[in-house]
Amino acid sequence: xxxxxxxxxxxxxxxxxxxxxxxxxxxxxxRLPDFYTRIHxxxxxxxxxxxxVLIGLMFSAGWTLISVKLLMLLFFLAVxxxxxxxxxxxxxxxxxxxxxLGRGLEIEGxxx
Amino acid sequence: MIDQFxxxxxxxxxxxxxxxxRSIAGPTVFDRILAVNSFGTKTVLLxxxxxxxxxxxxxxxxxxxxxxxxxxxxIAVMKFTRFGDLAGMEEDEEEIL
Amino acid sequence: xxxxxxxxxxxRAPRGESAVxxxxxFVVLMAVWLLNSGHYTTLMVGFGxxxxxxxxxxxxxxxxxxxxxxxxxxxxxxxxxxxxLFKEIFKANVDVARRILTLYEPNISPRLFDTGVTQKSDLGxxxxxxxxxxxxxxxxxxxxxxxxxxxAIAEEVADDLxxxxxxxxxxxxxxxxx
Numbered sequence: 001x002x003x004x005x006x007x008x009x010x011x012x013x014x015x016x017x018x019x020x021x022x023x024x025x026x027x028x029x030x031r032l033p034d035f036y037t038r039i040h041x042x043x044x045x046x047x048x049x050x051x052x053v054l055i056g057l058m059f060s061a062g063w064t065l066i067s068v069k070l071l072m073l074l075f076f077l078a079v080x081x082x083x084x085x086x087x088x089x090x091x092x093x094x095x096x097x098x099x100x101l102g103r104g105l106e107i108e109g110x111x112x
Numbered sequence: 113m114i115d116q117f118x119x120x121x122x123x124x125x126x127x128x129x130x131x132x133x134r135s136i137a138g139p140t141v142f143d144r145i146l147a148v149n150s151f152g153t154k155t156v157l158l159x160x161x162x163x164x165x166x167x168x169x170x171x172x173x174x175x176x177x178x179x180x181x182x183x184x185x186x187i188a189v190m191k192f193t194r195f196g197d198l199a200g201m202e203e204d205e206e207e208i209l
Numbered sequence: 210x211x212x213x214x215x216x217x218x219x220x221r222a223p224r225g226e227s228a229v230x231x232x233x234x235f236v237v238l239m240a241v242w243l244l245n246s247g248h249y250t251t252l253m254v255g256f257g258x259x260x261x262x263x264x265x266x267x268x269x270x271x272x273x274x275x276x277x278x279x280x281x282x283x284x285x286x287x288x289x290x291x292x293x294l295f296k297e298i299f300k301a302n303v304d305v306a307r308r309i310l311t312l313y314e315p316n317i318s319p320r321l322f323d324t325g326v327t328q329k330s331d332l333g334x335x336x337x338x339x340x341x342x343x344x345x346x347x348x349x350x351x352x353x354x355x356x357x358x359x360x361a362i363a364e365e366v367a368d369d370l371x372x373x374x375x376x377x378x379x380x381x382x383x384x385x386x387x
Contacts, residue, residue: 021302021306024306024309024310027309027310028305028306028309028315031309031315032309032315032317033315033317034319036319036348036360037315037317037319037362039348039360040305040345040346040347040348040362041305041309043305043342043343043344043345043346043348044302044305044306044309044345047298047302047343047344047345048298048299048302048345065244065247068244069244069245072241072244072245078343081343082339082342082343083339083342085342085348086338086339086342086348086349086350089348089349089350089360090350090351093350093351093358099319099321099360100319101319101320101321
């Protein structure tokens with residue numbers, strides 16, 4: 001097992017795992033019932049999906065300046081995606097969008 | 113022969129199609145913005161992966177810039193829907209902050 | 210107001226701290242430039258120095274060059290916090306993915322609740338709220354006083370957060386800065 005082969009196999013594995021998480025996130029974005037729950041599905045693609053794909057690309061690039069750029073991209077995504085999600089959730093909440101709550105997904109909040 | 117980048121590109125394109133469905137169907141404006149933001153993240157990944165697929169990793173610079181633009185764009189649209197204005201801060205900070 | 214007069218900004222850091230953090234900011238910006246450029250001719254590096262200096266000047270004029278903007282002292286503990294956070298994010302990802310993939314209808318029971326924070330500084334609270342949002346399954350919606358309003362995708366996730374493991378870790382991380 002040469003080092004190049006190990007890097008190739010790891011690159012495959014990470015890219016495939018990332019693709020699976022991306023697809024699950026996309027599916028969740030369609031399947032989940034209301035806006036606040038869809039944020040969680042988008043969170044999957046923003047964290048694990050994106051990170052695993054970028055790490056897989058890093059294995060393909062090796063110890064070069066390209067890996068550093070990929071790492072920087074990973075850092076930007078990790079810092080900006082929670083901020084965007086939070087801004088969205090807060091804006092929706094302040095606008096009075098009611099979240100669905102509870103197991104049966106009935107809308108609460110009319111009682112106050 | 114299909115390599116790992118080809119498979120990842122295909123997965124990304126399928127995922128982007130799903131996101132587009134949500135951005136067209138989304139009942140509220142926030143669903144649409146969430147979908148567009150998510151679409152932007154996937155575009156960044158697509159640029160990066162396509163750079164490797166075509167053997168020109170220089171595309172990463174574009175991906176970096178697109179990541180920053182996507183974030184700033186989302187924040188700007190959010191601010192606009194919340195305050196109706198891009199310049200100032202209005203008074204409703206007190207209610208929840 | 211002249212170009213080099215500083216506007217009256219009450220949040221501005223004292224002069225000594227501001228100078229140290231300005232130098233640190235310049236070093237960080239220059240490192241980003243050098244890593245992204247890949248061309249190491251005199252002209253290109255000169256452009257890098259000029260634009261880094263310009264950005265430091267603009268930040269200084271806005272009054273945001275301070276300890277909070279560039280928390281260098283949190284770095285040693287952040288190096289230990291990050292792997293733990295990655296582990297938690299991975300577990301949460303698998304959990305939420307399984308909830309989405311449940312047959313017939315997604316296995317979710319969303320909850321909206323307030324959780325207490327024990328961090329003292331604003332920076333610590335921001336780190337905690339961002340960690341919550343970064344973990345799939347929980348999104349922080351707003352901060353009021355010493356509470357963060359959180360939306361969780363399921364009751365189990367909400368109970369897990371309210372145990373306060375992450376809260377204690379972030380408070381420990383913040384402790385390095387005081």
